Amino acid sequence: MLIQIEPHSPIPIYAQVRNGIVEGIVRGELKPGDVLPSVRSFAADLGVNMHTVNKSYHELEDKGIIQIVPKSGAVILSPDEPTKERIDMIASSIRPLLAEALAVGMTEEQLQDMIRSIQSSIKGE
Numbered sequence: 292m293l294i295q296i297e298p299h300s301p302i303p304i305y306a307q308v309r310n311g312i313v314e315g316i317v318r319g320e321l322k323p324g325d326v327l328p329s330v331r332s333f334a335a336d337l338g339v340n341m342h343t344v345n346k347s348y349h350e351l352e353d354k355g356i357i358q359i360v361p362k363s364g365a366v367i368l369s370p371d372e373p374t375k376e377r378i379d380m381i382a383s384s385i386r387p388l389l390a391e392a393l394a395v396g397m398t399e400e401q402l403q404d405m406i407r408s409i410q411s412s413i414k415g416e
Contacts, residue, residue, distance in 0.1 A: 296337055304339055308347040313356065316367060318415045323369040327357065 294311030296304055315321040327333065330348060334341035348365050351357045355377075357365045373381075392402055 294337060296339060305343045305346040305350070308333075308337065308339070308344055309350050312347065312351060314413050316356070317413050321367050323367050325367045326363070327365040327367070329364055 294308060294315075296307055298304070300307065302310075312321065312327070321327075327348070328336065330341050330344045334344045337344070348357065348359060352359050352365070355371070356368060358368055359365045389402070397405075
């Protein structure tokens with residue numbers, strides 16, 4: 292799994308790490324049951340502070356994507372059917388971005404094309 296950290300990006304480094312792991316899962320590079328590198332090891336590989344990786348791991352655990360097992364590491368969980376609460380949480384995160392896109396004049400077709408393009412990019416298609 293390759294994660295590129297962009298230090299000058301407006302996206303915080305912990306979010307870049309978290310997003311990279313999620314995209315690795317979507318592309319099939321990480322599968323349920325796979326164990327992520329230790330916080331210390333991953334931080335060293337990425338050249339970031341271990342607290343940054345730790346924060347990424349804990350966010351992923353809070354979202355039900357991984358399970359942190361003390362002394363064993365972080366394990367990728369099998370995806371469940373998304374609950375209504377999970378869908379509502381994702382919708383509330385997307386809502387401000389969608390409103391911004393509409394406010395600057397994007398059409399529904401442009402939004403759908405953009406979503407398809409991003410989805411293909413994430414999946415490596």
